Amino acid sequence: MTLSFASPSDPSLPLYVIAQPDLDDWLNDQPQSLTNWLKSCDFTGRLGQVALVPGPDGTPSFAVAGYGKPAIRRRKRFPLAAAAEALPEGNYHIASGVPANALETECLGWLLTGYAFDTYAKQSPAKARLVAPDGIDAPRIEILAQSEALTRDLVNTPTADMGPDQLQAAVETLAQDFGASCKAVRGQALLDQNLPMIHAVGRAAVQDPRLIEMNWGNSGPKLTLVGKGVCFDTGGLNLKPGNSMALMKKDMGGAANVLGLAQMIMAMNLPLQLRVLIPAVENSVAGNAFRPGDILTSRKGLTVEINNTDAEGRLVLADALTLADEGGPDLVISMATLTGAARVAVGADLAPFYTDDETAAQALMQAGQKAADPVWRMPFHDPYEAMIEPGIADLDNAPSGGFAGSITAALFLRRFVGNSRYVHFDIYSWQPRKAPGRSKGGLGQGPRALLTALPEVLGL
Known part of the structure; x- marks a missing residue:
């Protein structure tokens, strides 16, 4: 269309x-x-x-x-x-x-x-x-609409036709359209190139796990986007009940939103250097699936105790965020359909985000209102750091107790970013009921706010 x-x-x-x-x-x-x-x-x-x-x-x-x-x-x-x-x-x-x-x-x-x-x-x-x-600005509005359509199409497509292979193909198509480069590290090569947690989460699936990378632009500030690409999430050995599994085709909504934002940036030819990283996996059940009680070693060297295989998104993002940080970016943004706790906190309509950067926070809040893309700041609450430290390993992927689930997930991810400026979005990426301009199904959440805020945040 x-x-x-x-x-x-x-x-x-x-x-x-x-x-x-x-x-x-x-x-x-x-x-x-x-x-x-x-x-x-x-x-x-x-x-x-x-x-x-x-x-x-x-x-x-x-x-x-x-x-x-x-x-x-x-x-x-x-x-x-x-x-x-x-x-x-x-x-x-x-x-x-x-x-x-x-x-x-x-x-x-x-x-x-x-x-x-x-x-x-x-x-x-x-x-x-x-x-x-x-x-x-009619051309800009058309770009926004067409990028939203890309995000919706990716989220709406069932996993049979949008697994890691097809998600990689979608990135390659986008790269070709805008003259960007694209490559992927997949299967055993993930271990060879020190991306072990992406491999661990996706190794039980039929399609190989992979880290997809797209690069565009040769000058200006360095922006790295990291999108969670869990193309289906059974919950792993901590198997989800059927009702909870029904919408898991949208668990790659973070990747879909990152690609929508990337298309906006490239179509508008913003003066920056764009890097997109998407860990693409399917969290499946098989004899070689990772297990509760396993302790994984991340790319950064931090060890992670697995207390729930259904908290897999933060694992694949952790390796990708470490890789992002190594590139010395001016800003790292991660987007993920990460926690049900975020939905409990703000519902389906708001996109919660985390950052320690006050300039970015204020710019995003104002941009969300201007762009009809409402966002809400959540806290990186340092006293909760102890909740993600199990003692037997450096980090716990699923703290017990059930409190502050979105915050502890965000704190977990922050451990892998280092000193880079960082913004994390914990989005839903789904419209539960039809509304004006929003069909039921996949939805972009956050890209328009981010696009509007980028000139102030990056000094464009």
Whole structure:
């Protein structure tokens, strides 16, 4: 699919966006015939309501869209997308009614209504197309929408068609599209090149575990993105129950979001040096699976006691983060669908992040609001460090007690970064129910906020 604006040279209908409290005032300036028509259509300006207004020849002359009440709009990420989904197929241009400070966000939401995951069955996305309003950065918005579509497609694809092999192929395709380099260390070579925990987690699967690396750009600050690529998570020998396993195709959501962000960066030709690291594995059950009670030695030399094989994401990320840190980056960002504890803390809609960098934290909080990509800072709470130190090894991959699960996982990862500036996202990457501009299924969480914050964080 192509999530893009309609050509301004093509015919389009004017669209008047009317907030519910403003409807009466708007109608006072209109002919009585229009008032009568909209009343006959039961148009009240509720969010998502639409109506076509006929001209003298009976064909549509313009359209109106309800923008609802401010309190209702605050509950929606992309309020205008509700109308975009209800409009008949055709081209439209916004004639009035959308605040200037919300215009780019609403245009992005409109484009995203055109997304559908139709690999396996025909879908019916919204077909109303929008002419880009004057004064917005239309190419940027199209890049954001198309990168979001990449993330959603990767997350939505079941593991039978999105295992480590296919994830590597997706990275290679992206690299080829933008002239980046791509390579992978896989199977036994992981041990030869000192990436032992990636190997341990994925060695029981049919497809080889691997570390995928993509590099792009030759000048500017060094940014390294690390995405968790667990293409399916059975839980290993600590086997998940069936209900908990149902959505584990999305356990590579960190990798999918990192690739969406990478596509944004490369498509916008940002002046930086980009490195992407994705440990891609399937956490399976077999005779050679790693076990509870095992003690693994990481790339960094830290030993890790395995108290739950279902806490595998932090293990593969640990080796990748150590490798990232060795490259002397200006900023390391990791993204992972890491803990259910993060969902308990902030739900499915917010993307929690961790950092000790105050500049990055403030920039991200402001950028999340601006980019309609809400994020929330969580604490690297140092007193909890003792919870991840089991005594028999340097670190515990699954502290007992159940408290502060997202925080202890983040503290675990921080041990492998060294002195680099570091931001970690513990995301969900899934939309549980359909919402305006967001189909049920895979979802980007954090990339738009990060993209918006990067100029301040890296001095671009």
